[in-house]
Amino acid sequence: MLAGLAADHLMDEDVRYLIDLGLVRQDGTGGLVVANPIYREVFPRTLAFSSQVSLPQISPTWLTADERLDPQQLLDAFF
Secondary structure: OOOOOOOOOOOHHHHHHHHHHOOEEEOOOOOEEEOOHHHHHHHHHHHHHHHHHOOOOOOOOOEOOOOOEOHHHHHHHOO
């Protein structure tokens, strides 16, 4: 649904549950859409959260001790 693909693999009970909760609604063609614009922002963030926290922490070597940009270090980081 988030990618705009058909959601034909969903079980009827699951769809009914989401509609009852008010998370999705049926549009004029009978398809499902996210019911609230805020949910369109929240759903992807929530689904991606565990992936985000499992990424390694990046230590920016292109910043100076006072957190200013060091252009040469930034360029060197690409090579």
